[in-house]
Amino acid sequence: MKKTLIKGGQVISMAAGRPDSEHVDLLIENGRIAAIGADLEDQGAEVVDASGKIVMPGMINAHMHTWQTGLRGVAANWSLIEYVHWMHSELASKFTPHDIEIATLAGALNQINCGTTTLADWCHNNPTPDHTDAAIRGLRKSGIRAVYLHGTPHPHDESIDHSEVPHPASEIDRLLRTQFISDDDLLTLGMAILGPHYSTPEVAISDLQLAKDKGLIVSMHQSGGPARSVDGWDRVEAAGVLGPNVNVVHGTDLADDRLHRLVDLGVSFTVTPEIEMTVGHGYSITGRLQNLGTSPSLGIDIESCISGEMLVAARMALAQQRALDHEQARQETGLMAFPLSVTCKDALSWVTVQGAKALGLSDKVGSIEVGKLADLVLIDASPINLWPSHDAIATVLQASVANIDSVMVNGDWRKRHGKLVFGELDVLKSGLFESGARVISEVSFDV
Structure with a gap:
C-alpha cells in the first residue's frame, strides 16, 4: 500500500466547514486522502516536509x-x-x-x-x-x-x-x-x-x-x-x-x-x-x-x-x-x-x-477532503515574490509558475522540486517545434 505523509504545510482545503487555511498534515494512501489532522503518525509512509509551502487542491x-x-x-x-x-x-x-x-x-x-x-x-x-x-x-x-x-x-x-x-x-x-x-x-x-x-x-x-x-x-x-x-x-x-x-x-x-x-x-x-x-x-x-x-x-x-x-x-x-x-x-x-x-x-x-462541478467530478477532486483523490499542489511561499505571506489564499493568487514546487495527481508526483517528472523533455520540445513549424509552413498567411 503506497502511503505519503505531507507534514508542516499550510493547507487550503477549499472544503466546506474548514478554515480558509490551517496547519495540518495530510496522509495519502493509494491515491486518496486518508486523513487530515495535526501531528499525524507516519504509519510507514514516505514523509514529505512541506514547511514553507502552501498545499492546495490541484x-x-x-x-x-x-x-x-x-x-x-x-x-x-x-x-x-x-x-x-x-x-x-x-x-x-x-x-x-x-x-x-x-x-x-x-x-x-x-x-x-x-x-x-x-x-x-x-x-x-x-x-x-x-x-x-x-x-x-x-x-x-x-x-x-x-x-x-x-x-x-x-x-x-x-x-x-x-x-x-x-x-x-x-x-x-x-x-x-x-x-x-x-x-x-x-x-x-x-x-x-x-x-x-x-x-x-x-x-x-x-x-x-x-x-x-x-x-x-x-x-x-x-x-x-x-x-x-x-x-x-x-x-x-x-x-x-x-x-x-x-x-x-x-x-x-x-x-x-x-x-x-x-x-x-x-x-x-x-x-x-x-x-x-x-x-x-x-x-x-x-x-x-x-x-x-x-x-x-x-x-x-x-x-x-x-x-x-x-x-x-x-x-x-x-x-x-x-x-x-x-x-x-x-x-x-x-x-x-x-x-x-x-x-x-x-x-x-x-x-x-x-x-x-462543471466536469462532474465534485465527488473526486476540487477540494482536500478525506476520501477524495489526492490531486495536490505545493506552492513555495518562501521566494521573495511571495514573502512574507500573511494570507495564504491571497499569496496563492500572487504566485507564478516559478512558485509551483510540486504537483501530485492521484497520489503520484508529476512535478517535484520545480521539475516535471517526465522523460526526455528536450526530445519532446524538439518534436513539438518541428510539428508546429511544419503546420504553419503549409499555410500562406496574407495578414
Whole structure:
C-alpha cells in the first residue's frame, strides 16, 4: 500500500466547514486522502516536509483546445474573426495524428507544470478516429487527470454544412468500448458539441440527447457572431435535454432571462476571461452568474494566443469583475464599489471547486477532503515574490509558475522540486517545434 505523509504545510482545503487555511498534515494512501489532522503518525509512509509551502487542491482547467499547443503565439494578434478563419479553415486541416498527439502531450505537461491536475481537453480537431486516439494517447502519457471532450468532426465532403452534422454516436460507442473502460481511469469521456449557437436545432437536440443517454458531460461554445438559428435555444429548452451534465463556454451573448433559466436547470458555465477580452467575445459573465447565486469555472481556451497558467486566468477573472463592479458603482454613486463583491477565495474556487462541478467530478477532486483523490499542489511561499505571506489564499493568487514546487495527481508526483517528472523533455520540445513549424509552413498567411 503506497502511503505519503505531507507534514508542516499550510493547507487550503477549499472544503466546506474548514478554515480558509490551517496547519495540518495530510496522509495519502493509494491515491486518496486518508486523513487530515495535526501531528499525524507516519504509519510507514514516505514523509514529505512541506514547511514553507502552501498545499492546495490541484487546479482544474475546464476548457482548453490542447491540440493548438504546437502553435503557441500564432494567434496572439488575431481577433475572433481572424482566429476562426486561420485556425479552423486553414491550420487545423494540416494536422496529422502525430501532430495532435505531441501537442496534446506537451500541452498537458505544461498544465501540470503550472499546477493544473485536471484538464478538460476540448478536442475539435479530430477528423478521423486516428486523430482522436492520438489525442487520448497524449493525455495518457502526460499523467494528468483529464476529461476528453470529443468534438463533432468536420465532414470530409466540403459540400456538407458542418452545422447539419450530428455528433457521431458510433464514435462515442467505440470510445466507450475501447478507450474508456475502467471507472478508475485518470481519463473520462465527454462530448464537445456545436450546440444551438453553431448547429441546427435538430442537431443540437440530437447531440444533447445522446450525451444524456450515455451519461456524459457535454460542452458547447456560446458566443462569437450570429447564431445558426434564431430559435435554437428555445427549441433546445423545450426539448427537455438540458441539465447538470451540460456545460456552456463563454455565454457572453446570452440574455439575462435565458441565463437565469439555464442556471435553474443546473447548466454549468466556463468563462475564459483573457481570451474573451482579447479576441472579442466580450466581458465574462462572472458577475451575472454571481447575481444568480452560482459561479463559473475557468479555462485557458487557446495557448496559440495566451499562456496556460490557471492562476493568471483566476487573476484576470477577478480583476475584470472588480473593474466592472467599480464602473457600475461610479455610474450609480460616483464612488468605487465597496465592499468588493468578489474575493480571492471566490477566484480560487473558480479554478478548483467550480471546475470539478462543471466536469462532474465534485465527488473526486476540487477540494482536500478525506476520501477524495489526492490531486495536490505545493506552492513555495518562501521566494521573495511571495514573502512574507500573511494570507495564504491571497499569496496563492500572487504566485507564478516559478512558485509551483510540486504537483501530485492521484497520489503520484508529476512535478517535484520545480521539475516535471517526465522523460526526455528536450526530445519532446524538439518534436513539438518541428510539428508546429511544419503546420504553419503549409499555410500562406496574407495578414
